[in-house]
Amino acid sequence: MLHNPNHLYIFDTTLRDGEQVPGSQLTTPEKIIIGEALQSLGVDIIEAGFPISSPGDFQSVVELSKAVREPIICALTRANKGDIDCAAEALKYAKRPRIHTGIGSSDMHIKYKFNSTREAILERAAEAVKYAKQFVEDVEFYAEDAGRADNVYLAQMIEAVIAAGATVVNIPDTNGYCLPEQYGAKIRFLKENVKNIDQAIISVHCHNDLGLATANSLSGIQNGARQVECTINGIGERAGNTSLEEVVMALKTHYQTLQFQTNINTKQLYPLSAMVSRMMRMPVQANKAIVGRNAFAHSSGIHQDGVLKHRENYEIINPEDVGIDQSEIILTARSGRHALKHHLERLGYTIERIDLDQTYQRFLTLADEKKEIKDDDLLRLMGEEAESN
Ligand code: KIV
Numbered sequence: 001m002l003h004n005p006n007h008l009y010i011f012d013t014t015l016r017d018g019e020q021v022p023g024s025q026l027t028t029p030e031k032i033i034i035g036e037a038l039q040s041l042g043v044d045i046i047e048a049g050f051p052i053s054s055p056g057d058f059q060s061v062v063e064l065s066k067a068v069r070e071p072i073i074c075a076l077t078r079a080n081k082g083d084i085d086c087a088a089e090a091l092k093y094a095k096r097p098r099i100h101t102g103i104g105s106s107d108m109h110i111k112y113k114f115n116s117t118r119e120a121i122l123e124r125a126a127e128a129v130k131y132a133k134q135f136v137e138d139v140e141f142y143a144e145d146a147g148r149a150d151n152v153y154l155a156q157m158i159e160a161v162i163a164a165g166a167t168v169v170n171i172p173d174t175n176g177y178c179l180p181e182q183y184g185a186k187i188r189f190l191k192e193n194v195k196n197i198d199q200a201i202i203s204v205h206c207h208n209d210l211g212l213a214t215a216n217s218l219s220g221i222q223n224g225a226r227q228v229e230c231t232i233n234g235i236g237e238r239a240g241n242t243s244l245e246e247v248v249m250a251l252k253t254h255y256q257t258l259q260f261q262t263n264i265n266t267k268q269l270y271p272l273s274a275m276v277s278r279m280m281r282m283p284v285q286a287n288k289a290i291v292g293r294n295a296f297a298h299s300s301g302i303h304q305d306g307v308l309k310h311r312e313n314y315e316i317i318n319p320e321d322v323g324i325d326q327s328e329i330i331l332t333a334r335s336g337r338h339a340l341k342h343h344l345e346r347l348g349y350t351i352e353r354i355d356l357d358q359t360y361q362r363f364l365t366l367a368d369e370k371k372e373i374k375d376d377d378l379l380r381l382m383g384e385e386a387e388s389n
């Protein structure tokens with residue numbers, strides 16, 4: 001495979017890992033709408049589902065394969081023939097199909113999930129890849145719970161699956177356990193100790209149980225990974241997966257340091273976040289980075305004054321770059337004169353310094369009563385002021 005060394009592959013799993021969240025299930029037509037939006041966003045790979053899990057999921061992978069033609073369409077399996085046969089069948093209309101197969105790699109999973117041994121699991125892993133290769137050229141292998149796996153054993157497993165034909169090797173921190181340093185060191189260890197590692201792309205797949213999914217993904221990227229698995233709004237099992245918008249904007253903001261490009265049209269991030277939140281019935285927390293309601297809202301007087309003097313005093317991202325028209329200056333009792341003047345001017349008032357002082361005192365009294373002052377409140381305040389003058 002030929003790769004642009006600066007390209008970072010974006011593997012979106014909103015429709016698979018994201019959709020596993022209770023209450024967030026999608027119908028096939030809804031999955032196609034989101035799949036088309038992900039294609040337009042510019043993701044490289046869409047994980048469309050886990051076909052063996054239900055007839056509905058199987059059908060969604062079939063229909064998505066027909067409708068969405070630019071990105072690679074990927075289907076998940078466990079390391080067994082039945083799952084792989086089913087995924088291959090579901091992907092038969094895909095222009096660029098990928099089977100994503102794998103098995104547990106930590107001693108915890110080997111013993112308590114599979115009641116097996118390291119040797120037997122390693123054999124099963126390589127066999128699954130070999131079997132999947134009969135159907136598709138592009139086979140990704142996941143070493144589940146790699147975050148807690150022994151690095152030496154993990155390296156043996158990865159070497160075996162690459163020898164069996166894996167084109168991508170996914171190193172999931174399934175339980176969101178690792179610290180960024182540890183996860184980065186794990187990827188570096190594989191880079192340095194797996195003999196055939198250059199024949200495959202290393203993928204990072206992190207969960208957010210400690211709130212470290214984005215940090216861990218970036219650490220993996222800095223240590224040799226070239227694909228990142230993520231979801232819109234970070235939706236996913238438990239505390240979620242790495243959030244696509246966070247990792248993409250971190251790469252863009254720190255391009256000089258990290259030197260990786262993606263194909264993502266970042267202006268579509270906010271509209272897509274809103275669409276996924278609505279369709280999957282998962283509200284986005286107000287302080288969520290990049291797409292939360294408060295991500296570009298300034299409410300303290302000092303920050304408002306700074307932003308009004310120069311946006312970059314308190315904004316490292318231009319909101320327009322992520323599809324938000326402009327940042328917001330929220331009027332509360334913590335706002336200063338500068339913010340009040342800004343809003344009054346926006347509403348068409350020109351105000352002299354002396355009048356501003358008087359208006360500001362009346363504004364503060366009102367703002368102490370109400371949590372937030374909206375345009376209607378300001379218009380009323382100015383109306384009362386005109387009457388009293
Ligand atoms: O978190 C995980 O390990 C996964 C795999 C199935 C890829 O989602």
Ligand code: ZN
Nearest residue numbers: 017172174205
């Ligand atoms: Zn996962």
